[in-house]
Amino acid sequence: MKSRTHSAAGPLTGADGRLPDGSAGDDPLARADALLHDGRYEEAAEHYRSARERDPQDWRAVTGYNRAIRRIVPRWHFEMMHDHERALQYEAAIKQVVTADHLVLDVGTGSGMLALMAARVGAERVVACEGQRVVAETAMRIVDGAGYAGQVDVVPKMSTDLVVPGDLPRRADVLITETVDCGLLGEGILVSLSHAREHLLTDQAIIVPGRARVLAQLVESRALHQKNTVGELYGFDLSGFNELASLEYFDTRLRRHEHRVLSAPFEVFRFDFHRDGPEPRHATLPVVPTTAGTGHAVVFWFELELVPGIVVTNAPDHPTTHWKQAVQCLPQPVAVDPRDPLVVDVRHDGLRICFTGITKEHEA
Numbered sequence: 001m002k003s004r005t006h007s008a009a010g011p012l013t014g015a016d017g018r019l020p021d022g023s024a025g026d027d028p029l030a031r032a033d034a035l036l037h038d039g040r041y042e043e044a045a046e047h048y049r050s051a052r053e054r055d056p057q058d059w060r061a062v063t064g065y066n067r068a069i070r071r072i073v074p075r076w077h078f079e080m081m082h083d084h085e086r087a088l089q090y091e092a093a094i095k096q097v098v099t100a101d102h103l104v105l106d107v108g109t110g111s112g113m114l115a116l117m118a119a120r121v122g123a124e125r126v127v128a129c130e131g132q133r134v135v136a137e138t139a140m141r142i143v144d145g146a147g148y149a150g151q152v153d154v155v156p157k158m159s160t161d162l163v164v165p166g167d168l169p170r171r172a173d174v175l176i177t178e179t180v181d182c183g184l185l186g187e188g189i190l191v192s193l194s195h196a197r198e199h200l201l202t203d204q205a206i207i208v209p210g211r212a213r214v215l216a217q218l219v220e221s222r223a224l225h226q227k228n229t230v231g232e233l234y235g236f237d238l239s240g241f242n243e244l245a246s247l248e249y250f251d252t253r254l255r256r257h258e259h260r261v262l263s264a265p266f267e268v269f270r271f272d273f274h275r276d277g278p279e280p281r282h283a284t285l286p287v288v289p290t291t292a293g294t295g296h297a298v299v300f301w302f303e304l305e306l307v308p309g310i311v312v313t314n315a316p317d318h319p320t321t322h323w324k325q326a327v328q329c330l331p332q333p334v335a336v337d338p339r340d341p342l343v344v345d346v347r348h349d350g351l352r353i354c355f356t357g358i359t360k361e362h363e364a
């Protein structure tokens with residue numbers, strides 16, 4: 001999500017890997033470099049991988065492969081797999097709902113972990129889809145290695161491209177998915193579940209997670225404010241750069257930044273994954289500050305109810321969650337006081353939650 005990298009100068013070749021004079025030159029990695037430059041990371045990774053297999057000492061192939069694969073498979077995949085709380089809660093929920101006559105659909109299988117859990121508790125069959133081809137191929141090898149290839153089919157497709165019958169023999173009885181980012185909606189869960197309910201699931205299908213709610217808190221933090229704002233520095237007025245500031249949230253651990261909370265947690269949106277679609281929503285929420293201060297940012301997180309009684313959360317008081325929290329900086333600091341209730345304006349467009357305004361109730 002966040003990275004500070006220097007990209008090397010662009011390649012001297014075109015997208016087809018040819019030099020400006022139209023020749024291919026004698027550089028077998030020119031094509032891979034061109035694909036990487038064009039953002040065709042899966043193909044670039046494939047070319048670099050072949051070159052690396054031909055010569056494991058070819059440092060350009062090794063570094064090229066590293067750059068391409070990190071773009072396809074961000075590092076959070078590893079952190080996520082090591083999030084024991086997340087894994088144990090999902091396993092407990094899967095044990096509770098999956099039975100021997102169930103066809104289970106795992107949307108966004110990644111390593112295949114949740115599909116394997118469903119197979120281990122005895123699901124008749126599991127179809128595990130994964131939209132990133134290189135990840136899907138890896139999951140196939142993992143499933144095979146675990147001895148579940150006869151029970152789990154990995155399909156290298158986005159769930160929205162699956163067909164029944166075909167990719168699934170019939171509509172599935174259970175859908176499991178962990179396709180949520182720190183702000184809940186960023187991986188497109190509302191779109192994929194709405195499609196799955198219409199095309200891939202039985203009418204009575206159980207969806208894990210079943211529900212979620214998003215909570216937020218207003219915070220004072222100069223450190224967070226500085227992540228989206230600049231003023232006079234080193235004798236220069238750099239505030240013109242604020243035109244490039246954004247209302248996009250980012251993931252971070254709140255406790256790593258000096259801050260004061262200015263409100264109690266307040267509920268932003270609730271989602272019922274058996275019913276809700278990606279249609280945009282808008283809410284105006286009354287919030288009473290608990291202390292006087294300057295609001296610089298909103299921190300928000302989710303409570304994901306897998307099944308009733310089993311919840312995973314990335315709340316700030318959960319120090320080990322791999323998701324961290326979502327933080328959105330406010331465009332302007334807001335002076336707040338407990339005697340002056342606020343109205344918080346928030347929207348989502350099906351993919352991103354955005355706090356679009358904080359006003360005093362008496363001015364609203």
Ligand SMILES: C[S@@+](CC[C@H](N)C(=O)[O-])C[C@H]1O[C@@H](n2cnc3c(N)ncnc32)[C@H](O)[C@@H]1O
Nearest residue numbers: 108109110113129130131132158159178179192
């Ligand atoms: C957050 S990871 C979770 C992986 C795995 N389910 C787990 O819990 O360890 C989500 C994965 O789902 C994939 N993905 C997201 N939405 C998808 C969709 N609608 N269909 C197929 N794959 C999807 C992403 O490429 C990513 O590999």
